[in-house]
Amino acid sequence: MTAAERTPGAPRRRGRRPGGADTRATLLEAARAEFAERGYEGATVRVIAERAGVDPAMVNHWFGGKETLFTAALDMPLDPKALIADLLPGDPDGLGERIVLRFLTIWDHTGGGRRLAALVRSVASHDVAARMMRQFVGMFVRRVVSSVAPDQVELRSALCASQLVGLGMVRYVLELEPLASADHPTVVAAIAPTMQRYLTGSLG
């Protein structure tokens, strides 16, 4: 429900609810609405907590902060800060390889297929999810790409996203062989050079 849709004069949930089994779900719902309306930068933990009718401390309790809340709201099984801290150090020419390997590790180990299929359905069905996914790429992918890209950071980010999304679709959702069950070294050898060119190579 957006502010505009709220009936004028209708009571707004302001009471603090105790942290409990449904607090996490309520927070996620409020976060999705708030991120969709205001974007990642505009949304605040305070307003999301207020919208959910819980204490802001609950956000840190359940999610550790705004970034993790955002990826949880997208149902992405990752911690952006940890991910960036893992990926960036090291040879810039090996970043493509590190990204592909990390992508495979994350999705292989978290029931990739069903979870990714749900995410894809959501992105293809709802503007809110598509907008959140654009924000995700705009923030996290862009942050990783800009650490090594010599120019055209936006285009390089979108290109990296295109190959990762396509790999996810083919391996986990379509389950197209031999990519669906290929081992990590095979997939990395084939796809890492593509990622590396999108990161640091010539785009033509």
Place this chain on the structure above:
Amino acid sequence: MTAAERTPGAPRRRGRRPGGADTRATLLEAARAEFAERGYEGATVRVIAERAGVDPAMVNHWFGGKETLFTAALDMPLDPKALIADLLPGDPDGLGERIVLRFLTIWDHTGGGRRLAALVRSVASHDVAARMMRQFVGMFVRRVVSSVAPDQVELRSALCASQLVGLGMVRYVLELEPLASADHPTVVAAIAPTMQRYLTGSLG
């Protein structure tokens, strides 16, 4: 309804229905069921027409044949025979470029976004659609790839599919800029080398 699910003794639709406004839709529905149950090779125009309760001549009238019926059932806006006839002639080293350009032309000109989003939702929601899409890649993509690939035709086909699916998702479904509105030369320059490596290059 599969043959096994049909109640024994229940009447089977065998009567010919006149060709009309709903014949096309009925044929598409029967085709999806038949392709899903028997696969592309196992399905026949005769059985699909019988299942739809129409004359087999109607299939040729509405679709021109089994291949076109198949892509229509997948809601892919293309004629596989014409596509292959267009793509294959010419320099094998330019095939990656021809594929990317053709992909953009087809989806840009057929209301790409909505149509592709519907296809993606369907593939991510229904096993039948995912199975049909695997068959599509197995037949048409494989046929194009095998015309130039020195080896590993299956892997190369899946890799080509991954980059095309990802480009479609990012440009038309996520609408991620600058890829969403980049002109054809920009997209081709960035992505054609990837396709070409997947077609004929070293996979590591």
